[in-house]
Amino acid sequence: MDIIKFKEKCRDIRRIIIKSKHRSKSAHLGSAFSAVELLVYLYYDHLNLDLTKKKPDRDYFILSKAHSSILIYAILFDKGIISKKEIEEVDVDGSYLGDHINSQVEGVEYSLGSLGHGLSVASGIALSSKMNGFNNKTIVLLGDGECNEGMIWEAASFAPVQKLKNLIAIIDYNKLQGFGRTSDFSDMTQFSLRWKSFGWNVREIDGHNFDEIKSALNEIRENPDKPLVIIAHTVKGKGVGFIEDKLEWHYKSLNDEQLQRALDELK
Amino acid sequence: MRNTFIKELTKFVETDKNIIFMTADLGFSVFEEFMEKYPNNYINVGLAEQNLIGVAAGLALTGKKVFVYSIAPFATARCFEQIKVNIAYHNLDVIIVGVGGGFSYSKSGSTHHAFEDIGILRTLPNMKILCPGDPIEVKASVKYAIENSGPFYIRLGKNKEPNIHKEEVELKNIISISEGEDGIILTTGNMLELGTKIVEDLKNKHGKNFALSSCPIIKPFDEKQILDLLKKYKYIFSLEEHVKEGGLSSLLSEIIATSTYKDFLFKGFSIDHGFIKTVGSQDYLRDLSGISKDKITEQIIKILK
Ligand SMILES: Cc1ncc(C[n+]2csc(CCOP(=O)(O)OP(=O)(O)O)c2C)c(N)n1
Numbered sequence: 001m002d003i004i005k006f007k008e009k010c011r012d013i014r015r016i017i018i019k020s021k022h023r024s025k026s027a028h029l030g031s032a033f034s035a036v037e038l039l040v041y042l043y044y045d046h047l048n049l050d051l052t053k054k055k056p057d058r059d060y061f062i063l064s065k066a067h068s069s070i071l072i073y074a075i076l077f078d079k080g081i082i083s084k085k086e087i088e089e090v091d092v093d094g095s096y097l098g099d100h101i102n103s104q105v106e107g108v109e110y111s112l113g114s115l116g117h118g119l120s121v122a123s124g125i126a127l128s129s130k131m132n133g134f135n136n137k138t139i140v141l142l143g144d145g146e147c148n149e150g151m152i153w154e155a156a157s158f159a160p161v162q163k164l165k166n167l168i169a170i171i172d173y174n175k176l177q178g179f180g181r182t183s184d185f186s187d188m189t190q191f192s193l194r195w196k197s198f199g200w201n202v203r204e205i206d207g208h209n210f211d212e213i214k215s216a217l218n219e220i221r222e223n224p225d226k227p228l229v230i231i232a233h234t235v236k237g238k239g240v241g242f243i244e245d246k247l248e249w250h251y252k253s254l255n256d257e258q259l260q261r262a263l264d265e266l267k
Numbered sequence: 268m269r270n271t272f273i274k275e276l277t278k279f280v281e282t283d284k285n286i287i288f289m290t291a292d293l294g295f296s297v298f299e300e301f302m303e304k305y306p307n308n309y310i311n312v313g314l315a316e317q318n319l320i321g322v323a324a325g326l327a328l329t330g331k332k333v334f335v336y337s338i339a340p341f342a343t344a345r346c347f348e349q350i351k352v353n354i355a356y357h358n359l360d361v362i363i364v365g366v367g368g369g370f371s372y373s374k375s376g377s378t379h380h381a382f383e384d385i386g387i388l389r390t391l392p393n394m395k396i397l398c399p400g401d402p403i404e405v406k407a408s409v410k411y412a413i414e415n416s417g418p419f420y421i422r423l424g425k426n427k428e429p430n431i432h433k434e435e436v437e438l439k440n441i442i443s444i445s446e447g448e449d450g451i452i453l454t455t456g457n458m459l460e461l462g463t464k465i466v467e468d469l470k471n472k473h474g475k476n477f478a479l480s481s482c483p484i485i486k487p488f489d490e491k492q493i494l495d496l497l498k499k500y501k502y503i504f505s506l507e508e509h510v511k512e513g514g515l516s517s518l519l520s521e522i523i524a525t526s527t528y529k530d531f532l533f534k535g536f537s538i539d540h541g542f543i544k545t546v547g548s549q550d551y552l553r554d555l556s557g558i559s560k561d562k563i564t565e566q567i568i569k570i571l572k
Contacts, residue, residue, distance in 0.1 A: 094551070145313065149315060178293055179293055180313075185313025
């Protein structure tokens, strides 16, 4: 994938997301937008996907910040896995597509919604792959606010001593969480040092930059037998000016006029 | 319910600065005013429910009265052992407030449904459980929790529940809403409104006159009040947005089993479904799990025949 295609794809995905959120009136628009570049690179380039979930040695992706489900659903729609009717019926009575990631949906590995669980589950998958001698990887996307949770740090201790080199945690570091800025609840100045001191390979990147995402995922690591964490600096709501870096867009839904303005920006 | 809750709590904090309110990263567009007015009585611990309970325990141990708040599953199941060991065992003044009882967060999926919260917390010694049925009962619950001591769980709905009571009430195990002679329907928490509709349907469509009562205090429960009802009514039905195990239906069954008097029929209506993997409105999920107005009314009519 080249950078031009990448940018087009990110724009398309944001357009699908914003139309869906406008229809469903559900929350978490900003949360999905901050990770578009990361997920587009993973799903269109990096991951060795098997969306039928049949090959045991496929790459695994776990959406720990599960309230960004629409981002995965938009990608699966774009790939033809989810139908037009299904994506138009997000949140409708009887749909599998709701506000949190659901493994009833084809191509989704694991259901979540309560924050803090994903790194442990991903560690278990990576451990299993290691036991089976597979040459695959497991990638998990975490929120920065989610890293308040104690369970994240239990897994953070576990993975390096188990030498889970096949595990990659990506943190969508958008500086906002549910009811405040992440730095209100945790001293983030030494965030990467924290992971380093737990034994992880750490890369800090601009999470909207194609080259930086690519190199972080592909370059040789300092400690080749240890897991990798990518701290991706992002902007919550990235891509639409009036939505960027505002807590309210964790909750608000777009009216018709705002939808139009957003789509105009995403041309 | 949550707006009523914070309004009522604010009133008490005005005169009692010993009350502390804690949240775990929730409360956008609800708590801002409280935060600004009483910054010294407000703490957001971030996304850390286990820490929320532990810190609350420390505050309560040293004399504070502490309210903690999150979405119901994250305020209960997520930190259950902290509640058991840090709070209940030490019988501390911590009031856990869970927003979104039952299917209130219907579109958020199973992780956000609180269908087992009453059941798990009922097992804890010292824990008292309040499930207000309308905003008026929310007000009474806040007052009740503040005026009494020890740990509480207050299970709120979400928002926009209408008032069913016409005036202020005092919190009790059983509060009568309306009279009737053919039987009685007992509801707990956010099923109260549905209860009024079922009673109306039974009357208007089927000519049956049922009494309706709300049960906002689930624990402790004065068993005699239930045993007395058995002699007064031939049919007793209960409604809850919770699984049968551990909830109101289970509580009533436990009490009724001790009765020597047998000339009555009891049936509890509870969530009857495995993990729900689809989403939709709260009414849709109620219907799916057998506790919508129509499904309950239909079953009651069958039983009466
Ligand atoms: C255990 C738990 N507590 C609370 C919530 C409610 N909640 C959903 S998203 C969110 C904020 C998440 O912030 P962050 O991890 O930084 O993700 P962002 O949306 O900023 O990308 C909260 C508090 C939850 N889903 N799970």
